[in-house]
Amino acid sequence: MPVTDSRAIALFLDMLVAEKGAAANSVAAYRSDLQLASAALDGALIKADEAALARLFAGWGALKPASLARKRSALRRFFAFLASEGVRHDDPALTITGVRQIRPLPKSLSTADVSQLFARIDSELADAADGPPEARRAAVRMKALFELLYGSGLRATELVTLPRHAIRPNQPFAIVRGKGDKERLVPISEPALAAVTAWQSFVPQGSRWLFPSGKSCLSRVRLYQLVKALAVRTGLNPSGISPHVLRHAFATHMLENGADLRVLQTLLGHADISTTERYTHVRSAHLRATVTTLHPLGAAPEQQSPPEREA
Numbered sequence: 376m377p378v379t380d381s382r383a384i385a386l387f388l389d390m391l392v393a394e395k396g397a398a399a400n401s402v403a404a405y406r407s408d409l410q411l412a413s414a415a416l417d418g419a420l421i422k423a424d425e426a427a428l429a430r431l432f433a434g435w436g437a438l439k440p441a442s443l444a445r446k447r448s449a450l451r452r453f454f455a456f457l458a459s460e461g462v463r464h465d466d467p468a469l470t471i472t473g474v475r476q477i478r479p480l481p482k483s484l485s486t487a488d489v490s491q492l493f494a495r496i497d498s499e500l501a502d503a504a505d506g507p508p509e510a511r512r513a514a515v516r517m518k519a520l521f522e523l524l525y526g527s528g529l530r531a532t533e534l535v536t537l538p539r540h541a542i543r544p545n546q547p548f549a550i551v552r553g554k555g556d557k558e559r560l561v562p563i564s565e566p567a568l569a570a571v572t573a574w575q576s577f578v579p580q581g582s583r584w585l586f587p588s589g590k591s592c593l594s595r596v597r598l599y600q601l602v603k604a605l606a607v608r609t610g611l612n613p614s615g616i617s618p619h620v621l622r623h624a625f626a627t628h629m630l631e632n633g634a635d636l637r638v639l640q641t642l643l644g645h646a647d648i649s650t651t652e653r654y655t656h657v658r659s660a661h662l663r664a665t666v667t668t669l670h671p672l673g674a675a676p677e678q679q680s681p682p683e684r685e686a
Contacts, residue, residue, distance in 0.1 A: 378462055379421075380419070380420045383420075383453075383457060383462060384453070386460070387405075387409070387453050387457075388405060388406055391405065391452075398554045400532075404445060408445065409449055409450075409453055412431060412449075412450065415431055415434060416431065421463070423467060424467050425467045428470075428471055429471075432447075451471065454468035455468070483620065483624045484616065484623075484624040489525060491609050492521065492605060492616075493521070495608055495609040496514070496517055496518050496521055499517070499608075500514045502514075503515075512577045515570075515573050517601065517605065518570045518574070519567075519571045519574035519586075520598065521605070522564070522567035522570040522571070523537075523563075524622065525624060525625050526562075526563075526564045527549075527561045527564070527567060527625070528561070528622050528625035528626060528629075529622065530553065530619075531595045531598055532595060534586070534618070535592050535594065535598055536584070537549070537585040538583065538585065539575075539578060539583060539585050540585075542563055542567075542568065544568070546563070547564075547568070548560045548561060548562055549561055549563050571585070595618075598618055602618055602621070603617070
């Protein structure tokens with residue numbers, strides 16, 4: 376049977392899952408990039424030479440650096456796979472020039488912002504105490520979700536797919552299945568444990584999930600909507616707040632308070648320490664801002680006090 380682009384792409388994606396443990400989102404991104412590349416080359420991607428790949432990237436010139444870097448990675452891995460399987464005896468993707476990607480600092484929140492969000496949640500919990508069951512349920516769930524997002528630094532997918540008994544009384548940690556289907560231990564604070572314990576009384580006995588929704592678990596989209604709505608009710612700009620931003624806030628505030636970078640890497644489930652090192656730039660920016668604001672030499676000239684005369 377002749378190997379076609381679609382067949383080769385399917386085999387490549389199967390390999391990523393079986394041998395590399397690639398996450399579903401990564402597989403979906405590779406599938407999209409390779410299928411688009413195949414379409415642009417009229418279904419002849421597996422036969423492409425260096426010139427064809429150069430023309431392909433020239434056509435993608437208007438894309439953002441992050442998108443180009445991802446497409447380059449997809450093609451490099453795809454053609455390396457073809458070579459390893461004997462489908463090709465060369466690797467034209469080796470000549471694809473690198474894309475310099477300037478990664479922006481991750482968005483975060485100040486501790487004051489986080490305190491406002493917690494205060495709003497607690498206020499809604501108090502208001503719902505004597506209210507209808509659905510209002511109490513929504514308030515208790517929001518408290519548990521938020522405590523785990525900010526208190527443990529979970530990814531959105533990790534949070535919504537937590538099994539019903541992933542968090543147990545008197546157990547200060549939980550086993551979480553993260554990217555690449557890899558497991559890690561995450562800390563569960565006392566407030567988070569209390570919030571989850573309160574929430575579990577609302578979870579149906581037969582539920583597979585800690586945060587069920589219909590026949591499945593709460594979706595990432597719905598979690599995103601809940602966090603945005605909370606920001607609006609708190610009076611904060613919702614464009615700067617999301618489940619991922621709360622994870623960044625967890626990491627940033629841990630680092631600012633002296634957490635070791637290697638420990639933080641383990642808590643966040645980063646495979647590469649360079650990903651965690653991005654937070655050192657956030658800390659540096661925070662320190663520079665602090666010096667600029669508080670140090671006498673950091674103030675604007677018109678705001679500086681006149682120097683004292685020597686005694």
